[in-house]
Amino acid sequence: MAHIAGKAGNVYATTSGTAVTAVVGMKSWTLDYVQDPLETTDFADSGHRTYIAGLDGWSGSFDGYKDGVPLGLGSQAILELRESATTTEKWTGAALITGAHPSLDVDGVEGITYDFQGTGALTVPTS
Amino acid sequence: MVNAIVKAMYDKLKGNATLMTKLGGTAANYYKIYHVIAPQNVALPYITYGLLTDIPIATFGALDDMEDITVYLNIFSDSGSAKVAGEILDLVKAVLDDADLTITGYGNDMYCMREFVGTTVFDMEARVWQIPMRYRILAEKD
Numbered sequence: 671m672a673h674i675a676g677k678a679g680n681v682y683a684t685t686s687g688t689a690v691t692a693v694v695g696m697k698s699w700t701l702d703y704v705q706d707p708l709e710t711t712d713f714a715d716s717g718h719r720t721y722i723a724g725l726d727g728w729s730g731s732f733d734g735y736k737d738g739v740p741l742g743l744g745s746q747a748i749l750e751l752r753e754s755a756t757t758t759e760k761w762t763g764a765a766l767i768t769g770a771h772p773s774l775d776v777d778g779v780e781g782i783t784y785d786f787q788g789t790g791a792l793t794v795p796t797s
Numbered sequence: 798m799v800n801a802i803v804k805a806m807y808d809k810l811k812g813n814a815t816l817m818t819k820l821g822g823t824a825a826n827y828y829k830i831y832h833v834i835a836p837q838n839v840a841l842p843y844i845t846y847g848l849l850t851d852i853p854i855a856t857f858g859a860l861d862d863m864e865d866i867t868v869y870l871n872i873f874s875d876s877g878s879a880k881v882a883g884e885i886l887d888l889v890k891a892v893l894d895d896a897d898l899t900i901t902g903y904g905n906d907m908y909c910m911r912e913f914v915g916t917t918v919f920d921m922e923a924r925v926w927q928i929p930m931r932y933r934i935l936a937e938k939d
Contacts, residue, residue: 677855677857677860678857679857680857680858681857692857692858694856694858695856695858695862696856696857696858697855697856697857734856734857735854735856735862735863777908777910777933779854779863779907779935
């Protein structure tokens with residue numbers, strides 16, 4: 671058990687082949703990995719709501735500074751959201767790039783945020 | 798590495814012939830542009846400069862992928878009015894405003910932006926005029 675510093679994280683992606691490469695310029699990522707709760711409350715539950723697990727899904731975003739050609743929308747990518755350089759500390763799966771949001775101020779660096787929607791199973795970290 | 802950015806600004810200033818003529822700058826007097834403090838008894842006018850702040854900008858690729866620094870300059874003159882200092886100010890602005898700096902180790906000089914010119918100060922005892930100014934430089938590593 672150990673805490674993980676964000677400095678060794680990263681976002682890797684590929685839209686072809688199997689070799690993922692770093693999405694250059696990124697500095698943060700957020701993942702929402704959720705499962706639908708299906709309500710099964712009935713008269714026998716003594717006034718307490720009960721649920722069973724439904725479908726799961728995952729989506730999120732990553733952002734940083736624009737550096738080079740941006741990722742294309744609608745392309746299905748293999749996405750690796752890395753927590754560190756340790757190979758077991760990453761979230762991996764296929765995802766669609768569903769949004770690209772560049773932003774620029776006159777006295778700043780052009781930033782860009784990508785949204786993604788996971789499709790299929792998400793492989794979670796094993797450590 | 799930050800030193801390379803400040804040096805690039807210095808090189809830009811000393812490389813301008815009009816400014817050098819105005820200052821009377823030569824290699825012998827270090828181009829009348831001095832880091833932080835001028836030597837004793839150096840003739841006015843001259844410019845001093847120094848690093849004010851340095852903020853690294855991190856990405857996953859490198860924690861100091863970019864440097865966002867501010868640099869101060871002070872223009873000193875001893876003429877009967879602030880005219881000479883003001884003329885030097887205009888020359889510095891012409892050289893550094895949105896300048897394309899050549900920075901060792903930093904391939905992408907994003908900008909060199911004047912942040913402000915401060916209030917002109919007159920030192921009654923030394924009979925010296927001073928105009929402070931500040932630049933902000935953003936650069937990305939190779």
